[in-house]
Amino acid sequence: MLGVLGGMGPLATADFLAKVAAATPATRDQDHIPLIAWSVPQVPERVPAILGDGPSPLPAMLTGVRALRAAGAEAIAIACNTAHYWYDELVEQGGVPILHIADAALLEACRRAPGGRRIGLLATSGTIAAGFYQARFRKEGYATLLPPSSNQDLLHQGIQLVKAGDIAGAAVLAVSVAQNLLEAGADALVVGCTELPLALAGADAVLRARMVDATAALAAASVAWSRGI
Amino acid sequence: MLGVLGGMGPLATADFLAKVAAATPATRDQDHIPLIAWSVPQVPERVPAILGDGPSPLPAMLTGVRALRAAGAEAIAIACNTAHYWYDELVEQGGVPILHIADAALLEACRRAPGGRRIGLLATSGTIAAGFYQARFRKEGYATLLPPSSNQDLLHQGIQLVKAGDIAGAAVLAVSVAQNLLEAGADALVVGCTELPLALAGADAVLRARMVDATAALAAASVAWSRGI
Structure with a gap:
């Protein structure tokens, strides 16, 4: 059983x-993987906590991990990139393995873009400050390209609009930041914030072909884990 | 905390x-409602069990209800219409209130179509045999219109295609059955199978304006329950 934080x-x-569900080869319900999802949005904000301006979400996230473990989860997927800032503490204190979203996204990036290329990172400022994407990219020989700070602000506005349910408004901002990163020389884009694929789902095919969706990559890794492959 | 079976x-x-999420007035994560979802697709098939040709899914569903209760759920929403055949047993043996999807859909239907009208029911043969939609429609003065058996077979094929991830294939079948029901005189359509809104999401605006989405209605009822309104 997979637990989803x-x-x-x-x-x-x-x-x-x-x-x-989309990543699972299935013709009927029973072919799909068993999971339990703890979706408690009252967890304190991640980005301010990382940037030193808010309470830590770690205790609330640990409550979630423990609830999932008590309900039978044998591994955890966290449907939030920024939350991976607390990955080590969650594994250590949660007592259950956690599939790392950046490992899954890196694997997918390697399938798409040969080493030596430049990867644009679309992520929260918390994720960027955490550095777990850049470290993985460096190790595989990729250079990381980040949006300039004005664009990073637009990206945060887009993320907030998804959380408020305004996908169309978010799309305008996210597409523009993504296109700017490609024009600045990125060979591929890692969409490393789980709100952003929702905003970018309607982007044109050329843009989408350059994107590595970390959410989809974690989903594929979760299905592979569940099916033992 | 809401539990989702x-x-x-x-x-x-x-x-x-x-x-x-869409039914919640929110500008940030913390405005959304806390929930835990038990998504274990290994539950035995509901329709054959109702039609007398398969094992009961009740024990597996009760396992889910109890896991959700143990994880802190104070009320349950079941994201499957057919499963409501076992509603009374689930409430009685599960020991936690359950929001009934047909109550939610009926409320929405009443907002859309005055009594005396004919409501077309798009649902599995198990849900139709269970009769909980027809009983509610009758009580409110609606006549129920069902697809002819050839169309009901097409609808089941469409539902199966959604479960297999083929939304485009499902859409062709579901839209055709829905349009036939409208042509047969239905004033509104209750989409009473949680796979079907996925197949009908791309239908034209005229068709969608006549549809009452039971999934969306249950979501709205769940948000209202969680916010105490």
Whole structure:
């Protein structure tokens, strides 16, 4: 049984569940993987906590991990990139293995773009400050390209609009930031915030072909884990 | 905390979670409602069990209800219409209140179509045999219109295609059955199977304006319950 630590945000959790189903070879319900999702959006904000301006979400996330473990979860997927800032503490204190979203996204990036290329990272400022994407990219020989700070602000506005249910408004901002990163020389884009694939789902095919969706990559890794492959 | 008994099927569960988020007035994660979703698709098939040709899903569903209760759920929403055949047993043996999807859909139907009208019911043969929609419609002065058996077979094929991830294939079948019901004189359509809104999401606006989505209605009822309104 897979446990999904979600609610950060709730629409991203629904998107993750849909991508788990889409990643599963199935002709009937029973072919799909068993999972339990803890979607409690009252977890304190992750980005301010990382940037030193808010309470830690770790205790609330640990409550979620323990509830999932008590309900039978044998591994956890976290449907939020920024939350992976607390990955080590969650594994250590939660007592259950956690599939790392950046490992899954890196694997997918390697399938798409040969080493030496430049990867644009679309993520929260908390995820960027945490550095777990850049470290993995560096190890595989990729250079990381980040949006300039004005664009990073637009991206945060887009993420907030998804959390408020305004996908169309979010799309305008996210597409523009993504296109700017490609024009600045990115060979591929890692969409490393679980709100952003919702905003970018309607982007044109050329843009979408350059995107590595970390949510979809974690979904594929979760299905592979569940099916033992 | 809301518990979601899901996995029947998994994509319908993801759709329900997305509709809960969409039904919530929110500008940030913390405004959304806390929930935990048990999505274990290994529950035995509901329709054959109702039609006398398969094992009962009740024990597996009770396992889910009890797991949700143990994890803190104070009320349950079941993201599957057919599963409501076992509603009374689930409430009695599960020991936690359950929001009935047909109550939610009826409320929405009443907002849309005055009494005396004919409501077309798009549902599994198990749900139709269970009769809980027809009983509610009758009580409110609606006549129920059902698809002819050839169309009911097409609808089941469409539902199965959603479970297999083929939304485009499902859409062709579901839209055709829905349009036939309208042509046969239905004033409104209750979409009473949680797979079908996924198949009908791309239908034209005229058709969608006549549809009452039971999944969305249950999501709205769940949000109202959670917010105490």
